[in-house]
Amino acid sequence: MNETAQAVEAAYLGALNAPDRGVEAAVDAGASVIAAAPGGLAAAEALAARVVRACEDRGWLAADLVRMARRELGAAHVRPAEELSGGGGLRLERLDRFGAATCVLELLRLWGRLPRITPLAVPAGDHRGGEHKMLGRIRALLAKAESTAFPEEAEALSAKAQHLMARHSIDEALLAGAAGAGATGDGPGARRVGVDPPYEGAKALLLDAVAAANRCQAVWSSEFGFSTVVGYEADLEAVELLYTSLLVQADKALNRGRSRSKNFRQSFLIAYAGRIRERLAAATGEAAAEAAAEEEAAGPRLLPVLAAREVAVGAAAQRMFPETTTHRLRVRDGEGWEHGTAAADRAALGR
Incomplete structure (x- = not known):
């Protein structure tokens, strides 16, 4: 893991483990690190892919992650949640680097703290025509x-x-x-x-x-x-x-x-x-x-x-x-x- 990836990982863990009363300060500090690091946002996207895979292992689907983002964080986080949970690149044209890093960290803290839930049963067989x-x-x-x-x-x-x-x-x-x-x-x-x-x-x-x-x-x-x-x-x-x-x-x-x-x-x-x-x-x-x-x-x-x-x-x-x-x-x-x-x-x- 290179220096930027280590810094992004540390920023994420700081936000993830922060107590509720200290979340804002932890996210601000982590976002500052990500925004300042060369390639910080790209490293944050790579980290997001790992967090999403871990959520899938605990029973969460991409649509669930987007729903939780809307429910807990608000409408402004819906499109970034769709992009990160779907494996696409972030398109945050209206945000500066610090704002984009803040948005990503808030999503990753939310998703990283989700518990294991019952996985969905998938029916065998195919769907008939028509x-x-x-x-x-x-x-x-x-x-x-x-x-x-x-x-x-x-x-x-x-x-x-x-x-x-x-x-x-x-x-x-x-x-x-x-x-x-x-x-x-x-x-x-x-x-x-x-x-x-x-x-x-x-x-x-x-x-x-x-x-x-x-x-x-x-x-x-x-x-x-x-x-x-x-x-x-x-x-x-x-x-x-x-x-x-x-x-x-x-x-x-x-x-x-x-x-x-x-x-x-x-x-x-x-x-x-x-x-x-x-x-x-x-x-x-x-x-x-x-x-x-x-x-x-x-x-x-x-x-x-x-x-x-x-x-x-x-x-x-x-x-x-x-x-x-x-x-x-x-x-x-x-x-x-x-x-x-x-x-x-x-x-x-x-x-």
Whole structure:
């Protein structure tokens, strides 16, 4: 290790091990060293690659590192986080050398202190053709439903999207069952979905409702701002798409009219999540019954296939998270509860 690399390493370790009350001074001192050293920023980038690899060994993906940078450091650190976690070069044109070194050290301190987390399960097998085209249609329908000013049009668009989601998932399950993959060969995977402040608890509850309706299981990691959703690939795509759409619709309903208190907003979102859970469960049951009736002439294959997948998802979630705890949310505003329930009834998600 040359002299510059040693100086950068020492600056990083100083920032990494500094107590919370001394972080600013340690980062300033380290950034001064990096900015003054010949090739200091290049050495800091090389060090960042090592830190990122160490994070990957502890279960963190590049997208997780970017999410943590946004959550803990702010929007200004997002693009540098994307560049460093993706293995690209830093492009900090608007910062001087000291500002760039400060940004890098703040990111490296954050990432270097991340603990080990449960690695994501990766499903075996490949993806069948046509999947991406179908998901593109679903995304387009939900985007139109979110943007239109006409409730009837939003309902029609989202009804079509929900129908495509449900049938896509069922068709995937039947194809896997017919190929003999069942619940093992092309097994469940997992992905992390960001749950951003404010009102993270209520938003995690909404994500859990969407996951359950799509035969997935969600586990919320409150300290890191994400939930891990376990399920089959087609269902995971549906969960993320629908959760995002429902959040947009909830935000529109919350910000319509006069300003509301924190208790109102929290109660609104809890009630919204509860009512959405009921509506999605009903819609999922209807779609499964419709598909079962259509394929009954060829033999009752659907229910055993879906049951096998449910068992496989539960087993995968149990392996990944053998210990979980229950989180209780309190409703403190009756008016917020009523408005949240009404907004969920109006939300465009299905027939």
